[in-house]
Amino acid sequence: MKSRIGVVILVVLCSAALFLASCKKGEEKPAVSLQVVTTLFPLYDFARTIAGDKAHVTMLLPPGVEPHTFEPRPEDMIRISRAGLFIYTNKYMEPWAEKVVSGIDSRTLRVVNAGERVTYHAGVTEDEHGHDHTKSGEHDHHHDQKGMDPHIWLDFDNAALMVDTILDGFVAADPANGDVYRQNAETLKRRLVKLDLQYRKTLALCSTRTLLHGGHYTFGYLARRYNLDYHALSGISSDSEPSAERMASLVREIRSSGARYLFAEELLSPRLTETLANEAGVGVLMLHGAHNLSRDDMARNVTFFDLMDRNLEQLQKGLQCRTK
Numbered sequence: 001m002k003s004r005i006g007v008v009i010l011v012v013l014c015s016a017a018l019f020l021a022s023c024k025k026g027e028e029k030p031a032v033s034l035q036v037v038t039t040l041f042p043l044y045d046f047a048r049t050i051a052g053d054k055a056h057v058t059m060l061l062p063p064g065v066e067p068h069t070f071e072p073r074p075e076d077m078i079r080i081s082r083a084g085l086f087i088y089t090n091k092y093m094e095p096w097a098e099k100v101v102s103g104i105d106s107r108t109l110r111v112v113n114a115g116e117r118v119t120y121h122a123g124v125t126e127d128e129h130g131h132d133h134t135k136s137g138e139h140d141h142h143h144d145q146k147g148m149d150p151h152i153w154l155d156f157d158n159a160a161l162m163v164d165t166i167l168d169g170f171v172a173a174d175p176a177n178g179d180v181y182r183q184n185a186e187t188l189k190r191r192l193v194k195l196d197l198q199y200r201k202t203l204a205l206c207s208t209r210t211l212l213h214g215g216h217y218t219f220g221y222l223a224r225r226y227n228l229d230y231h232a233l234s235g236i237s238s239d240s241e242p243s244a245e246r247m248a249s250l251v252r253e254i255r256s257s258g259a260r261y262l263f264a265e266e267l268l269s270p271r272l273t274e275t276l277a278n279e280a281g282v283g284v285l286m287l288h289g290a291h292n293l294s295r296d297d298m299a300r301n302v303t304f305f306d307l308m309d310r311n312l313e314q315l316q317k318g319l320q321c322r323t324k
Helices: 004-022 041-051 074-082 097-102 156-173 175-203 220-225 244-257 271-280 295-299 304-318
Strands: 034-038 055-059 085-088 110-113 210-213 229-232 261-265 283-287
Touching (some): 034 074, 034 156, 041 055, 041 085, 041 156, 041 304, 074 097, 085 156, 110 156, 156 175, 175 304, 220 229, 244 271, 261 271, 271 283
Parallel strands (some): 034 055, 034 085, 085 110, 210 229, 210 261, 261 283
16 A cells, blocks of 8 residues: 555645636536445445435445455545545454545545444454354454454344444435435345345255355354354455365365355355365355455346345255255
């Protein structure tokens, strides 16, 4: 990331140019809707649903880009500085967000930490063998903040809390359209309740409750909510490297569990997962962490609910869930 000084200079110069352009003799300031910048896809999809046609919502993360290692460019800082509302997930998912907004001199920008109402759970490290030791009813092991699991949107109660927090940001930034935003948010939350019921109904009828994942620790919140025993190959970050011992351990877990499938994560290379699945003699199914979309999915206007419906179909197959 470029130095903060350089970023601030760019922002100031750009803002000054915009101000001078708007002050040309005889030129009227154009009427524009609320400009909203979000970081990850869940925030983008929730925000655009709440906004309706009353605000313009964009996503900072380019389609297909892995979010855990993303750092904003100077032009991204300018986009944020021009917005009326900037929404990020949490300090664990985007550790750069608070530093960025502290370096932006804008009197109109409102900043929303969408995860501020959520109760966080610790993730796991490779040393813990990628296994979620914090099942329902147990207490979290001690971890520092860097070990907190940022994938909060995969618990749909958390997603509803995020919607409430995002709504507050919209209403504060544009109170004139508050009633529209509230109505859209309530509709969105009802859909989340319905989605949660579908997951509960489907995952209550599974032959196995062991979720085996050949990637980084993404689905801990989902597993905890539906009482699944979650084993991931590596830690929270998608660039964490599993050891040979951990890979061998996961193969043993696959064999001992009687699982028929090992899950991989969409948008990340499935090569290692496929290697482990071949070694254990099982198939591979894809799950979507919903951090971001591919370019094709973005072009097709895929929603958060589309991704979660797709995940439930894969879980139903992989966990051998029967239908009534």
